Amino acid sequence: MRLYFKYLNIHLKSQMQYRASFWLMSVGQFFIPFMVFGGLYLMFDRFGQLQGWSFFEVALCFAVIHLSFSLSECFARGFDAFSSLVGRGDFDRLLVRPRSTALQVLGSKFEFTRIGRLLQSSFVLVWSLANLPAVWTFPKLLTLALMIANGVFIFTGIFILAATFCFWTIQALEVANVFTDGGREMAQYPLNIYEKWVTRFFTFIIPFGCVSYLPLMYLLDKREGSELLPMLFTLGGALFLVPCLLIWRFGVRHYRSTGS
Amino acid sequence: MSRNKDWIRLEGIGKSFKVATRTAGLKEAAKALFVRKHTVVEALKDISFSIGEGEIVGYIGPNGAGKSTTIKIMSGILVPDGGSCSVMGYTPWKDRTDYVRHIGVVFGQRSQLWWDVPVLDSFELLRDIYKIPDAKYKQNVAMLTDMLDLEKILQMPVRQLSLGQRMRCEIAASLLHSPKLLFLDEPTIGLDAVSKLAVRNFIKTLNKEQGVTVILTTHDMSDIEALASRLLMIGKGALLYDGSLEELRGRFGTGRTVTVDYRGDSGPIDIQGATLMDWTQERAVYSFDTEQIVLADIVSRLSEKVEIVDIAVTSKDLDEMIVELYEEHQI
Amino acid sequence: MKAYVSIWRLRFVNGMQYRAAALAGMATQLFFGFVFIMIFAAFYSGSSGGEPISLQDLITYVWLQQVFLSFIMLWFRDQELFDLITSGNIAYELCRPMGLYPHWYSKLMAQRVASAVLRCFPILFITFLLPEPYRMSAPPSWASFFLFLVTLLLGLLVIVSISMLIYISVFWTMSPIGSILMISVAGEFLAGMVIPVPLMPQWLQSIAYALPFRWTADFPFRVYSGHIPVTEAAWGIAIQLLWLAILVIAGQWLMRRALRAVVVQGG
Structure with missing residues (x-):
């Protein structure tokens, strides 16, 4: 953990060397989800509601997913940008160091410009919370924090899977977008508006449902029940990391036997 | 000098790769959409040698002969298809994290230093990666600064360094944790005459005073002449020559x-x-x-x-x- | 002319090599198509009717967006060109006996076409076979179909000339990312990539109509479904041509100025 912060520190120092481009990029990153959110707003402007969900309820869902996404893009960017690391042959360098490869890859890159995205989703979060007084209880806010944290785990897990893929080929990497960008686009709306198979896939295989839709139902009093259960749901995100890391180890072993 | 003759021992190491073949032209590109041919390339065939503690060994061969594959196997990056290898009693690819604490690797064409921050910051990160105790770290930095004349450049960001200065820092970076074995992959590539001499002198001193074993790959024969007492030559995946420089001179001399x-x-x-x-x-x-x-x-x-x-x-x-x-x- | 053809060919062959990339891209585009359609369908299911575009036409609209993604997305990055400009290696390009503007123009276009050719037919084929309500509909008449082809092609020319302007702007900004990111995000929004132009409120539609972006995507797609009738489409083609002329002339003028600055800089 200490090493991780060291990495963080050194990357922050490097990125601050290019202040102008850093701020420009951050502003750009602010605008991307802003446009998507604008689209969402305009759709509600025209249609009023979405299968019983109000604008602010969906906005909360949007904020949770986008916060998770931008946090993981910022802190797990090393996996997201892994293809270039392997392409440069720099993975060999990590293998001659006495630390776990996962930690070193994690520390190989941070993208602090995602602060723009983070800010945008924070605004949405605050705005939607301000209009959803029902959420203002301690257990619910705690659940919300857990949702975001575990969302980060899910995105990180997907990044790890995509990175593992690079050991075989870096060509088909675009397919990972289905789960990162696609997962984000999809989970920013409550999952029940989709077809059954989609909902199931994104609950049981990639557990976005565990960090957005399912606990959200409790937060918004759409379903009664204990306060503990939704918190337990969110842990599905952390659980998802386990197989991802196992597959990563398998990928590293493959790399070391083929050296491709 | 050599205390233990089988300090490094490779026996019957073999390694082959599968390579996709590609042909030129629009028609071939269209065909490759559906079928792709693979050929198996034998990178190493039955390589055996041993190296004693405290030796400096030059490892040479034309491009694509299998030099870097051997180095990768010995440094624990690659797992060979067959054969055995033991370095200081470790099997490199099995005990990776324990083993790599004892080795240093310099890839001449790639950098392990962070581009935009002062060299010293990179060193400090490496200290944490290798968990080097503070006292030993300070001592090593002082020693390396002195020997490699780094005083003035430690506070500079890497991108402002000349190639020669950078290579000196690279070498220092891989010695911070006092490895007993140092792999140098083309350490003098692209360097001017003065920097080359400085690097060579340092390697010699390091070997003599600290007893560090050095395995060196290079295309520059003057490196070998200046440093290595022993020469390993590889070609087409097989070991072709193993002996001293004098012996080679005698043979062709x-x-x-x-x-x-x-x-x-x-x-x-x-x-x-x-x-x-x-x-x-x-x-x-x-x-x-x-x-x-x-x-x-x-x-x-x-x-x-x-x-x-x-x-x-x-x-x-x-x-x-x-x-x-x-x-x-x-x- | 032959030189442009061979640049084109080289790029094309290069793009064709990436079989796995193409497959992955197709899967991605299909997936996104599904997601967008489901979202729109969910909104429509609660509506009382009277929407400015039918769900059927909207589904076609979404599929066409996905099928021709490489024709219409603004952000089709060519790292090589960026590097060329920022590293100053542009001098080499200036040594070649051909105009830089047409040279880059054909390069950028070849890239888009190569990526589209590999992807669009399989996706198109699949979308016609999907079960209802996801199936893509055929155009209502041959005239609509023919006009669609013309408008799509003109749209491609327009989008390449817009991206040329983006590349030329790098001569001044030197940092390719930040500002360009914003332009492309705004441009894609105004082209109807986030929500279809007909579903935008009136004030936003007027903005979209006044800018070139929607003529590259929204317009041809609605011509296809017949949402824009044949006679109106003919007028639209005239506007596309006008935009194309304006953008190309502006691009060439700016490029000449930019190059003059480079030459002066280089001494």
């Missing part, structure tokens, strides 16, 4: 070239046992083998016909010997 300046009128003169390379109005060049004919014979044969003004004899340099060795093995 009997060839000489003699250039004779003369006065007088004569056509080319054939001498048995020597090969005429060039004949002009006032200069003749022969190559010969000292085991077949001695210089005095050539001189006396020539002086029968012309008046000799000057004689210069040269023996082959290392580069030529290596090329000859390659030719001998047809690689």
